[in-house]
Amino acid sequence: MKNTAQVNQYLADLSVWIVKLHNLHFNVTGPQFKSIHEYLEVIYDIAFDYYDDVAEAMKMAGQFPVANVAQYAEMTKIQELGQEDIPQGKVIDILLNDIKYMKDQALAIRESASEEDHFALANMMEDHAGYYTKQIWFIESMIK
Ligand SMILES: [Fe+2]
Numbered sequence: 001m002k003n004t005a006q007v008n009q010y011l012a013d014l015s016v017w018i019v020k021l022h023n024l025h026f027n028v029t030g031p032q033f034k035s036i037h038e039y040l041e042v043i044y045d046i047a048f049d050y051y052d053d054v055a056e057a058m059k060m061a062g063q064f065p066v067a068n069v070a071q072y073a074e075m076t077k078i079q080e081l082g083q084e085d086i087p088q089g090k091v092i093d094i095l096l097n098d099i100k101y102m103k104d105q106a107l108a109i110r111e112s113a114s115e116e117d118h119f120a121l122a123n124m125m126e127d128h129a130g131y132y133t134k135q136i137w138f139i140e141s142m143i144k
Contacts, residue, residue, distance in 0.1 A: 001061040003112035007054060007121070008066045010105050012075035014051040017098060018044050023081045024095065030088030040095070043135065050128055057121050077101070089143075096139045103132035 001007075025040035055065035066072065078098060086094075110125035 001058070001063050001118065002116055003109060003118075004058070004063050006109055006112060007058055007063075009075060009077075010109055011051060011054055011058075011065055011067075012072040013078050013102065013105060014047055014054065015069070015072045016076040016078045016080065017102065018047050018051065020078055020080055020098070021047065021095075023083075024086060024091045027081075027084065027086045028088055028091045029085045032088050036088055036091060040091075043095075046131065053124060057124060060120070061118065092139060092143055096136065096143075099132050099135050099139070103129050103136065106132065 021040050021044035025037055025044065028036050028040070030036075055067065058065040066075070078101070081094075106125045106128040110122050110129060113119075113122035113125060
């Protein structure tokens with residue numbers, strides 16, 4: 001497995017994104033509070049499954065996934081938030097931006113995994129990218 005660093009980057013991003021999604025879930029404000037609060041819960045539950053699936057795919061390929069919060073914090077490109085009310089429009093913008101980033105990561109890993117015939121990981125990344133694409137459509141339809 002040649003793309004270990006790239007996959008560990010994705011793990012770091014997933015782990016921090018899961019916490020950030022909780023931050024948005026806790027602190028969203030506005031008339032759409034309930035639907036956005038619940039929608040974020042669906043997304044962080046799926047992201048948590050993805051996190052486990054990706055780490056286990058690394059183990060199956062004979063690698064050690066990074067599983068260390070301090071290392072994740074250093075590695076991630078997900079920008080974390082403080083503690084404050086976040087108006088729903090801003091929550092949606094942040095969410096859309098981060099999902100697009102996660103989709104780009106998944107597509108890049110899909111490409112590198114395909115190049116080395118790591119089909120299990122390539123297929124997994126195709127599923128992740130497909131899920132992110134659907135959420136991008138949902139969110140962009142919400143704000144149209
Ligand atoms: Fe909750």
